[in-house]
Amino acid sequence: MAQPQTMDQAAAPEAGAQQATDMTLSVFRGDATAGEEREYRVPVGPGMVVLDAVHWLQANVDSTIACRWNCKAARCGSCSADINGHPGLMCKTRLDDFVGQVVHVRPMRTFPIIKDLVTDVSWNYKVAKQIQPFTPAQPAPFVMYQRDVDRGQEFRRCIECFLCQNVCHVLREHSGMDRYFGPRFMIKIAELEMHPMDTADRVDLLAGGGGLGFCNITKCCQEVCPEHIHITDNAIIPLKERTADRYWDPIRRLFRRRRTG
Amino acid sequence: METGMDSIERFEYDVLVLGAGGAGLRAAIGAAQDGVRVAVICKSLLGKAHTVMAEGGVAAAMGNVDPADGWQTHFYDTMRSGHFINNYRTAEIFAKEAPDRVFELESWGALFDRTPEGKIMQRPFGAHTFRRLCHVGDRTGLELIRTLQYKGIHCGIDIFQEVTTTRLLKDGERVAGAIGYERESGRFLLWRAKAVVLATGGWGKVYKVTSNSWESTGDGAAIAYRADAELQDMEMVQFHPTGMVWPPGVRGILVTEGVRGEGGILVNAEGRRFMQDYDPKRMELSSRDVVARSIHKEVQAGRGTPHGGAWLDITHRGAEFIRRKLPNMYDQFLHLADIDITKTKFEVAPTIHYTMGGVRADPETCATNVPGLFAAGEVACGLHGANRLGGNSLSDLLVFGRRAGEAAREYAMGLTVLPGVDDGEVRLEQERVLRPFAVEAGENPYQLHAELQQVMGEHAGIARDGASLQAGLDKIMALQERAGRIGVSGSRMYNPGWHTALDVGNMLLLCEAIFRGALAREESRGAQWRTDHPDELEDFGRINFVEYRDGDTMRLKTYPVSPMPPELAALFASDVAPGLATAPAVGPAAGGRE
Ligand SMILES: Cc1cc2nc3c(=O)[nH]c(=O)nc-3n(C[C@H](O)[C@H](O)[C@H](O)COP(=O)(O)OP(=O)(O)OC[C@H]3O[C@@H](n4cnc5c(N)ncnc54)[C@H](O)[C@@H]3O)c2cc1C
Ligand code: SF4
Ligand code: SF4
Numbered sequence: 001m002a003q004p005q006t007m008d009q010a011a012a013p014e015a016g017a018q019q020a021t022d023m024t025l026s027v028f029r030g031d032a033t034a035g036e037e038r039e040y041r042v043p044v045g046p047g048m049v050v051l052d053a054v055h056w057l058q059a060n061v062d063s064t065i066a067c068r069w070n071c072k073a074a075r076c077g078s079c080s081a082d083i084n085g086h087p088g089l090m091c092k093t094r095l096d097d098f099v100g101q102v103v104h105v106r107p108m109r110t111f112p113i114i115k116d117l118v119t120d121v122s123w124n125y126k127v128a129k130q131i132q133p134f135t136p137a138q139p140a141p142f143v144m145y146q147r148d149v150d151r152g153q154e155f156r157r158c159i160e161c162f163l164c165q166n167v168c169h170v171l172r173e174h175s176g177m178d179r180y181f182g183p184r185f186m187i188k189i190a191e192l193e194m195h196p197m198d199t200a201d202r203v204d205l206l207a208g209g210g211g212l213g214f215c216n217i218t219k220c221c222q223e224v225c226p227e228h229i230h231i232t233d234n235a236i237i238p239l240k241e242r243t244a245d246r247y248w249d250p251i252r253r254l255f256r257r258r259r260t261g
Numbered sequence: 262m263e264t265g266m267d268s269i270e271r272f273e274y275d276v277l278v279l280g281a282g283g284a285g286l287r288a289a290i291g292a293a294q295d296g297v298r299v300a301v302i303c304k305s306l307l308g309k310a311h312t313v314m315a316e317g318g319v320a321a322a323m324g325n326v327d328p329a330d331g332w333q334t335h336f337y338d339t340m341r342s343g344h345f346i347n348n349y350r351t352a353e354i355f356a357k358e359a360p361d362r363v364f365e366l367e368s369w370g371a372l373f374d375r376t377p378e379g380k381i382m383q384r385p386f387g388a389h390t391f392r393r394l395c396h397v398g399d400r401t402g403l404e405l406i407r408t409l410q411y412k413g414i415h416c417g418i419d420i421f422q423e424v425t426t427t428r429l430l431k432d433g434e435r436v437a438g439a440i441g442y443e444r445e446s447g448r449f450l451l452w453r454a455k456a457v458v459l460a461t462g463g464w465g466k467v468y469k470v471t472s473n474s475w476e477s478t479g480d481g482a483a484i485a486y487r488a489d490a491e492l493q494d495m496e497m498v499q500f501h502p503t504g505m506v507w508p509p510g511v512r513g514i515l516v517t518e519g520v521r522g523e524g525g526i527l528v529n530a531e532g533r534r535f536m537q538d539y540d541p542k543r544m545e546l547s548s549r550d551v552v553a554r555s556i557h558k559e560v561q562a563g564r565g566t567p568h569g570g571a572w573l574d575i576t577h578r579g580a581e582f583i584r585r586k587l588p589n590m591y592d593q594f595l596h597l598a599d600i601d602i603t604k605t606k607f608e609v610a611p612t613i614h615y616t617m618g619g620v621r622a623d624p625e626t627c628a629t630n631v632p633g634l635f636a637a638g639e640v641a642c643g644l645h646g647a648n649r650l651g652g653n654s655l656s657d658l659l660v661f662g663r664r665a666g667e668a669a670r671e672y673a674m675g676l677t678v679l680p681g682v683d684d685g686e687v688r689l690e691q692e693r694v695l696r697p698f699a700v701e702a703g704e705n706p707y708q709l710h711a712e713l714q715q716v717m718g719e720h721a722g723i724a725r726d727g728a729s730l731q732a733g734l735d736k737i738m739a740l741q742e743r744a745g746r747i748g749v750s751g752s753r754m755y756n757p758g759w760h761t762a763l764d765v766g767n768m769l770l771l772c773e774a775i776f777r778g779a780l781a782r783e784e785s786r787g788a789q790w791r792t793d794h795p796d797e798l799e800d801f802g803r804i805n806f807v808e809y810r811d812g813d814t815m816r817l818k819t820y821p822v823s824p825m826p827p828e829l830a831a832l833f834a835s836d837v838a839p840g841l842a843t844a845p846a847v848g849p850a851a852g853g854r855e
């Protein structure tokens with residue numbers, strides 16, 4: 001193993017980080033065919049996050065360890081992983097949360113593994129394409145008040161880390177990817193449906209190919225969201241109500257039709 | 262189809278866009294009309310580009326909160342901040358078109374913060390005369406990229422994600438396409454194209470203390486230079502005054518200017534609000550070069566904070582306000598630094614933020630000197646001069662992304678046949694890209710990256726002088742030698758060591774360009790502060806330094822800055838910004854803040 005010299009390319013222990021101690025990181029190494037966790041010792045300085053440790057390993061021990069990242073500031077949603085059993089962002093998970101423990105870093109579980117910590121999330125991009133885009137009646141500028149956009153803005157905080165997709169049992173355990181778009185795209189649809197200027201109708205999509213009915217409101221998605229979006233409470237439940245109105249309540253359905261002319 | 266040593270998959274397009282940040286996506290949307298076939302190539306997944314990190318806002322003089330604002334004032338602020346080496350025509354087009362580009366985002370689904378009247382809200386920002394930055398809390402870049410991403414996927418554009426371009430191909434003088442590799446497999450891809458739009462962003466990763474994402478290694482600028490494009494104003498590198506300082510792992514992460522825009526004040530270790538000593542008129546909202554230098558000077562004078570910065574304090578705005586207007590900042594400090602910014606002041610220090618220099622581009626079409634090659638966004642040069650105004654980058658991406666895309670489309674439609682590709686050139690490039698695998702016990706790419714960052718921090722920082730710049734250049738040249746012997750191990754599948762090896766080659770080239778420009782510009786102007794030439798000199802205000810390739814040698818030449826026509830020059834006749842004399846006293850420069 002290479003000598004762990006002080007090379008702060010990966011923002012690892014540097015001068016000033018006096019009380020650097022070692023921790024053990026157990027990282028999944030492998031690809032779609034096979035793999036196992038491998039243990040590494042990493043020097044840890046104050047405030048270091050899991051991503052720093054992985055970078056330190058790449059720079060000093062094994063430059064072939066694959067992981068995705070971009071911003072290292074919890075903005076881009078690239079670095080999702082399973083850290084000691086909890087799905088989270090590697091750049092937002094502090095190592096000092098795990099003092100005295102081995103830190104197990106594994107790829108997200110629901111998506112096929114490409115290599116090490118990198119998974120194939122391309123399915124999400126295919127789903128995104130199936131959702132009818134924002135369709136305003138006229139071009140901007142719009143008059144919209146803050147209260148009209150508050151809810152949409154909540155959903156638009158989404159950084160597409162796909163952690164919610166990763167924990168949703170419909171997608172994970174019942175290989176429901178052909179039946180359900182998953183929580184990320186429920187908030188996408190909710191955002192569009194609740195946009196004051198949108199004229200499109202995605203309710204049939206929700207009830208059909210979108211698979212909203214498969215969600216049984218376990219709220220696991222909401223719990224892992226690093227952006228604290230109330231996925232189930234503010235998006236899925238209202239969408240379910242909307243779909244139920246349309247499909248199960250013929251009188252309201254008629255009423256709605258007449259209203260919208 | 263096989264070419265030489267390694268299989269390669271081939272594609273054909275009319276317009277190829279390199280980059281899926283704001284500029285690349287807007288260019289692709291602009292190009293994909295009239296049946297023109299467009300592909301976008303990006304190093305990361307779609308929607309993850311560096312642009313996603315932008316926080317404070319997008320500058321556009323729509324006058325929603327300060328009706329006296331208008332394009333003339335935005336133009337005026339942009340030229341003044343750029344210390345007049347910007348291309349005036351680029352700045353004029355920019356200021357005139359920015360509002361429409363922001364409205365267009367709204368038409369495509371963006372949800373900006375609103376004024377009480379239901380219009381797009383605008384916040385004050387450093388050196389903008391009026392409140393001008395349209396924003397969504399402190400996550401404006403995310404809003405911009407998501408809007409363009411979801412517009413783009415319905416425009417019939419092919420998107421190659423996690424694919425790195427390594428070279429532009431040429432047919433004589435003309436651009437003919439590009440070659441690259443897929444990160445997942447390491448396989449080569451080749452795109453023949455009639456026109457190429459370069460939108461690959463900046464190179465903030467050549468510094469260690471940086472706010473930039475990993476992608477900012479300047480690939481596009483380096484690739485363009487190797488294809489004989491001209492690089493301009495490379496010495497102009499922006500230090501953002503406020504990056505995080507402590508703990509070490511977060512050093513450099515941005516603290517948005519929005520904190521000061523929303524009323525945050527800077528104080529030194531002695532508790533003095535020191536900006537009153539440097540720019541009493543604009544205080545914390547002075548231009549970035551001034552604020553960054555002021556913090557630097559305070560630290561040099563021994564009045565720095567425990568970890569070598571200044572205190573930033575916004576507690577007086579109250580917890581509710583801070584959490585609503587700056588939610589990411591609140592979260593970022595709480596999570597990464599155990600600091601609650603609603604309760605306590607925090608340390609900040611300058612961090613590398615933006616590269617004003619880049620590929621010289623035409624104001625109207627974004628065309629470069631290489632026929633068929635267009636450049637937009639941070640990789641391009643012309644708009645910002647010696648110092649970029651906050652918020653001007655996001656509108657730059659929109660205005661010139663669109664122009665580059667549309668110009669590339671028109672250019673492509675004017676060509677009847679695809680330019681030819683030289684298989685020999687392709688084979689040489691494949692050899693170059695794969696070389697690190699053949700080197701045994703070679704140089705460690707991460708080590709070289711760390712060393713080049715060290716050199717840049719030491720010799721091309723905020724304060725520069727001739728002797729130190731020369732020493733830095735010598736060190737970079739020595740690192741370039743060593744980079745020829747970089748070795749990597751493992752397979753071509755998703756191999757970060759290999760990727761870094763290629764990035765380092767690009768970064769070293771741009772480091773050289775930064776040093777050469779900084780040495781030649783024997784004056785202080787905007788972001789360039791030469792302690793051995795502390796004054797801004799009229800003669801240097803009339804030229805841009807341009808670097809170009811001569812075989813394997815980098816050469817430097819100058820172009821004259823084109824003079825403004827009389828009606829624009831007249832805007833600068835008095836010291837008062839246009840619109841200000843008649844403006845109600847609400848803008849920051851009008852003394853409307855405490
Ligand atoms: C933290 C932070 C906050 C900021 N806040 C603001 C703000 O509030 N307002 C503002 O105006 N500006 C802001 N900026 C600046 C602004 O975000 C950037 O200048 C701008 O986003 C650059 O956009 P771009 O489209 O030119 O390139 P980028 O967004 O950098 O995108 C570059 C694209 O090129 C691709 N690419 C690069 N190399 C290759 C290659 N070899 N092959 C294929 N693809 C490649 C990348 O994958 C990426 O898709 C901020 C910057 C930072 C870092
Ligand atoms: S609430 Fe619905 S979407 Fe969320 S995890 Fe449970 S089943 Fe999946
Ligand atoms: S909703 Fe939350 S968890 Fe799901 S992708 Fe978006 S940010 Fe990630």
Ligand code: FES
Nearest residue numbers: 071072077079091
């Ligand atoms: S690297 Fe961007 S979210 Fe972690």
